[in-house]
Amino acid sequence: MPTPDARERILGTATRLFDRHGVHAVGLQRIIDECGCGKNLLYTCFASKDELVVAYLRCCGAAWDVLLAGAKAAAAAPERQLVELVREVGVRATRPGSRGCPLRATLAEFPEPRHPAHRVAVDQLVRARTRLRELAGETSAADPGRLADRVMVIIDGLYASGPVFGGDAAEAAVTFAEDVVCAETSAAAESR
Template identity: 40%
Template structure:
């Protein structure tokens, strides 16, 4: 391989560089506070290059949220694969990494919740991604609840999905023992423990 070809292969893809830069800025500062000129300056690309890959800023915001969505579900799927056939243990493990995510340095809240707060228009492409993400979270929680034989799994999913959203929004501030312990303790409260049936006395 020629030297020039090696350099070209090693250089980050322009679209990925733009998206990575925009994602960092959007998450830290909010999408409305970040303009295209700042993204261009920080990513070191020409504005024409940005618009070649993202026709509008809204397209870039949507791509940012899709990137966050993919990362979230990749983590979830990896945990699920480690706990096949053990839904209760899987739920605890899912809550552990979500709690760790909240506790990490630089955490600025749930990107989906942040976007939903910034864009009230249901037709906005990024808001659609955010709504679909929360719908998928409830679906997966209902699936786990069903596997644990919880009564009314959809109700459990709605309740616990709301709790997770609350933890994602409040961050570390409200959880003295850490977000993971907070979520796991609430899960324990919401999942009823079935008492063994009492044997009838012999006649």
């Protein structure tokens, strides 16, 4: 029988490896070797690599919730929380070894829409966008959906350029987010 933490140990090892090298580049044997778990234990916890990848992607989606909670804790006003979210993404996107957003990276590795990894990555990104739109809906923006989508584009750009340009990209993204939030919420205030 597997220990209660076996699944989490395997998933933690897979997450570290997938984040660093990509899903296709990491075989199950490498996960087994680095985790020290044995093939039978891995297959008891995860019936297939696809099942392990899906669990990994769900963890990545949960990481978005952690980022959002951190942004909400860092600022009282929802306008500032959007900027803090970009700042928090900047910290992640510029870490040494970062390959950008793990959801987007995995989506690129699995372009077939019917593949479970593709579907879960899309579901998690849609969920993240929905949560971002909810936060933008708490601002004074005349069009909260547009504000959220613009912040999402900033985050996408940060994940793409952060691993290459580091702190410069993060700083530019935060400044850009401040400008966008100010423009979107000022326009709403002026129309009242």
